[in-house]
Amino acid sequence: MNTLTEMLSRLTLGRALLVGVVVAAFYYFLVFDSGANLIQAQAQSAARITELSAQIDRDQQKLDAAAVYKKTAAEVGSTINKLLSLIPEQFGMADLMRIVSEEAKVAGSSLATIEPKTTSVSAIAKEFEEVVVSVDLSGSFIQHMVFLSNLTKINQILIVRKLTLNSEREAKGDEPPLINLKAEIVAFRYSGGAKPQGTGQ
Numbered sequence: 001m002n003t004l005t006e007m008l009s010r011l012t013l014g015r016a017l018l019v020g021v022v023v024a025a026f027y028y029f030l031v032f033d034s035g036a037n038l039i040q041a042q043a044q045s046a047a048r049i050t051e052l053s054a055q056i057d058r059d060q061q062k063l064d065a066a067a068v069y070k071k072t073a074a075e076v077g078s079t080i081n082k083l084l085s086l087i088p089e090q091f092g093m094a095d096l097m098r099i100v101s102e103e104a105k106v107a108g109s110s111l112a113t114i115e116p117k118t119t120s121v122s123a124i125a126k127e128f129e130e131v132v133v134s135v136d137l138s139g140s141f142i143q144h145m146v147f148l149s150n151l152t153k154i155n156q157i158l159i160v161r162k163l164t165l166n167s168e169r170e171a172k173g174d175e176p177p178l179i180n181l182k183a184e185i186v187a188f189r190y191s192g193g194a195k196p197q198g199t200g201q
Helices: 002-010 013-030 036-086 093-107 141-152
Strands: 110-116 128-139 158-169 178-190
Touching: 093 110, 093 128, 093 141, 093 178, 128 141, 141 158, 141 178
Parallel strands: none
Antiparallel strands: 110 128, 128 178, 158 178
C-alpha cells in the first residue's frame, strides 16, 4: 500500500496524463467495441439469409417442375392407355360384324346384308388397320337413328361413311315410311405396322 502511495506521490501532472492516455488506448483497442464488429456480423448474417432464401426458391421451382412433369406424364400415359383400349390389337372382321348385327337388332332395323370389306392400313397411321364392313338395313328413320346412335356408345372407335338413305315404302296407316340405309362401318385395330391380315380377318 505504501509502495502504491509513494508511486502516486511521485507522479507529476504530465506523467499522470501520459498514464491516462496509455490506459485509455489499451481499453479502446482491447476492450471497447465501437459496434463495427456487430455491424459486420449482421451484414454477413443478412447475406447468408438472402442466399438461403434464393436457394429455397430454386429448390421449390425444381419441385414444382417435377410435380408438373409427373402429372403430365400420368395424363399422357392415361390418354395413351385409353386410346389403345379404343383401338384394340385383338379385333377382327368377325368382331365388327357381330357388333353391327347386334346393334341393328337392338334398334329394330332389319339387316338385309352385311359384307366384309378388305382390311387395309389406315391413312391416319401405319400402326393402325381399318376393318370395314358394308351394311344394308331396312327400317324406319327413327330405327336407323337409334342404330347409328348405339354405334357411338360402343367402347371403341367406329366410323360411319358412305351413308345413304332411300325411301322404300311410303307411310301406310300407323306404319312409318320404310327407309333403306346403306353404309360402311369402319373400326380400327392396332397392328404396330405389321402387314394387314386381309379380308375376313
